[in-house]
Structures are given as structure tokens and as C-alpha cells.
Amino acid sequence: MLTFLFPGQGSQQPGMGAAFADDPAWSVVEQASDATGRDVAHLLLDADADELVETRNAQLGTFVHSMVVLEALRSRDLRPAAVAGHSLGELSALCAAGVLGFDDAVRLVAERGEAMQVCCTQRKGTMAAVLGLDEPQVTEVCAAVDGDVWVANSNAPGQVVIAGDPAAIDAATAVAKEAGAKRVMPLDVSGAFHTPFMAPAGERLGAAIADATFHDAGVPVAANVDGAIHTDAGEWPVLLERQLTSPVRWTGCVEALLAAGATTFVEVGPGAVLTGTIKRIDKGTARHSVMTPDQLDAVVAAIGADA
Structure with a gap:
């Protein structure tokens, strides 16, 4: 079963x-700019690392790049039988599964990035990857610390991310x-x-979600919040808000996949990152990972157009 995975912030x-600038799939970038009022082409072509690391830019740029690649895959008749995305990537997965239309999805991404960036200015926090311990062990580590620190990502056996107050992260380390x-x-x-911070x-994203239209999924989608498969349109507004x-x-x-x-x-x-997990x-x-047309052609050759 062919499954598409969509990366999150940091990729x-x-x-x-x-x-992809000369590929027909680039039309997705123009559509994203029209929907958000942002110069998305600048993020994908010209922005440097310092600009892209800002949450509002990282999330929008990563989402739209994934959608460009998705459109290029579709044009080669490669379509998934199931999808999932990591953090921000969950919105990409929902768009790929038909749960959200593109315009609704990209507007939610833009609002999500702005809302999370504002949060970062209001309360200082950070994250760290703990290698070599499993989630129950890392949960115990966080509980042993006198401060605000929690498990934020359970990415793979022996690869768990913690997040919280910088001093608490140091203590947990x-x-x-x-x-x-x-x-x-x-x-x-x-x-x-992905913490109470x-x-x-x-809350801000929840208000934007209320204005979006959700549809039943065309293919199964695995949700970040519970690691389970969901296809019902009515479940996703709550899942997306809780995810933060x-x-x-x-x-x-x-x-689950x-x-x-x-x-x-x-x-x-x-x-x-996700293929590594x-x-x-x-x-x-x-x-397989697809970031460029050459990689796309290699995947098409490896999987076949009828996969």
C-alpha cells in the first residue's frame, strides 16, 4: 500500500x-500567494536560512513545497492509499486526502504559523531530542524535573523530543x-x-478552523494526537486544535499505517526526516523521499505509475 508522508517545521x-520553478506544478505557489496574501515564491526561492527559521515562514514554505511535490506526483499518476503528516505536515496530509480544500488548508497553515510565532514571543520555550530512551522513560525524566517540561514528539523507538521552559530542558537533559x-x-x-505553552x-487556530470546510477523507489519515486512523470529517476540527x-x-x-x-x-x-523514522x-x-524532479522521476521508476 502506497502511503504519502508530509514533513513538518524544521525540514x-x-x-x-x-x-520545480519551471514545472506545471508551480501553479500551486501562485494559488497559495493569492489565498494568503503572502509572497510564497520568495519563501521557496529566495529566503535565507534566518528568514525561513521563523515559524510563520517555515510552516507556510514547507506546506506549499509539499503541495507542489504532491501536484507533480499526481501529474505522474502516483496517488496514495493512505497519508499522514508530522505536526504541520498533518495539514498537508489532510489536503492530500481531500479533507480540506487547498485554499482552506493554506489559510489554516498561515494562521497556525502566525499564532505559534506569537506564542513564542509571549512565553519563552525550547525543545531537545532525547536519543536512546523510549517514551515511558522520557516521561519519567520529565516528571523528575522541577519545572515545565513534557514529551512533545514520540518519533521512533529511542527518539523522543521534549519541550518546555529552557531551564527545565537543561535539568531534564x-x-x-x-x-x-x-x-x-x-x-x-x-x-x-506541542505543550501547554x-x-x-x-485557541486562535480554533477560530480559523471554525471557518474552514471539512470533508470525509478519501483515504485513511493517521492523526498525531492519538496515532489512530481517522476518516470522518467531523473529527478533524477538534484533532487539529488539540494537536498544538x-x-x-x-x-x-x-x-497504525x-x-x-x-x-x-x-x-x-x-x-x-520522516523516512528516517x-x-x-x-x-x-x-x-523514498521526493524534494526535486529528479527524485520524483526515480520514485516513479521504482514504484511504477500503477502503484
Whole structure:
């Protein structure tokens, strides 16, 4: 079963759209600019790393790049039988599954990025990846710290992200190393995403969600909040709002997709972070990443147009 995965914030790269600038799929960029009032082409072609790291830019740029690649895949008759996205990427997955129309999805992405960036200025937070401990162990580490720190992402066995107050992250780092963590890596982010620190952003996004139209999914979608498959339109408004303050259950998402029959995963958009997590969860699957037309052609050749 062919499954498309969509990356989240952090996968963006300067010039990430340049290879598709002359492809017919580039029309997606113009549509995104019209819907949001933002110069999306600038984000994909000209913005440097410092500009792209800003949450409002990282999220919009990553989403639209994924949608360009998705359109190019569709034009080659490659369509998924299931989808999932990591954090921001969940909105990409919902668009790919037909739960959200493109204009609604890109407007929600823009509002989400703005809301989360405002949160970052209101309450300082950060994140760190804990390698070598599983989620229950990292949960115990967070509980042992006198401060605000939580599990934010469960990405793969032995790969868990924590988020919270910077001082609490420092304390948790020391506790995690004592508990046997191989490494704790600070992440270059401006806030404690997927924690209670994002509650104001969730409320703001909820207001925007109320103005969007949701449809039943055309293919199964694995949700970050609970790691389960959802297809009912009525479930997604709550799931999307909760996602901002809830841990990303990415391991659960992948396990649910595997149980549903996923055998081939294609990461659609910048980077190859998600295919890396798939390898840690199940080495028996086929994994591909598509960021450029050359990679797209290689995937088409490997999978076949009738996959």
C-alpha cells in the first residue's frame, strides 16, 4: 500500500522550490500567494536560512513545497492509499486526502504559523531530542524535573523530543543522561511546541478552523494526537486544535499505517526526516523521499505509475 508522508517545521531549506520553478506544478505557489496574501515564491526561492527559521515562514514554505511535490506526483499518476503528516505536515496530509480544500488548508497553515510565532514571543520555550530512551522513560525524566517540561514528539523507538521552559530542558537533559540517554540534542526552535505553552495558539487556530470546510477523507489519515486512523470529517476540527498542545504520536501513526497495510512510504516535500523514522520503526518497508524532479522521476521508476 502506497502511503504519502508530509514533513513538518524544521525540514525547510533555502531554495527548496527552485528545482520545480519551471514545472506545471508551480501553479500551486501562485494559488497559495493569492489565498494568503503572502509572497510564497520568495519563501521557496529566495529566503535565507534566518528568514525561513521563523515559524510563520517555515510552516507556510514547507506546506506549499509539499503541495507542489504532491501536484507533480499526481501529474505522474502516483496517488496514495493512505497519508499522514508530522505536526504541520498533518495539514498537508489532510489536503492530500481531500479533507480540506487547498485554499482552506493554506489559510489554516498561515494562521497556525502566525499564532505559534506569537506564542513564542509571549512565553519563552525550547525543545531537545532525547536519543536512546523510549517514551515511558522520557516521561519519567520529565516528571523528575522541577519545572515545565513534557514529551512533545514520540518519533521512533529511542527518539523522543521534549519541550518546555529552557531551564527545565537543561535539568531534564542532565536527568536523561543519568537515565542512560545516548545523547540529548538541543533543537533550533523558538518555542515549546506541542505543550501547554501553545494553548493561546490553539485557541486562535480554533477560530480559523471554525471557518474552514471539512470533508470525509478519501483515504485513511493517521492523526498525531492519538496515532489512530481517522476518516470522518467531523473529527478533524477538534484533532487539529488539540494537536498544538498535545504530543505528536508519530510512532503510533506509523504503526497504525503499517497495520492498515502500508508497505511503501514516500516523503513528500523537503528533507528526509520522516523516512528516517520509518527505518527505525520497520526496516522491512520501502522508503523514498521526493524534494526535486529528479527524485520524483526515480520514485516513479521504482514504484511504477500503477502503484
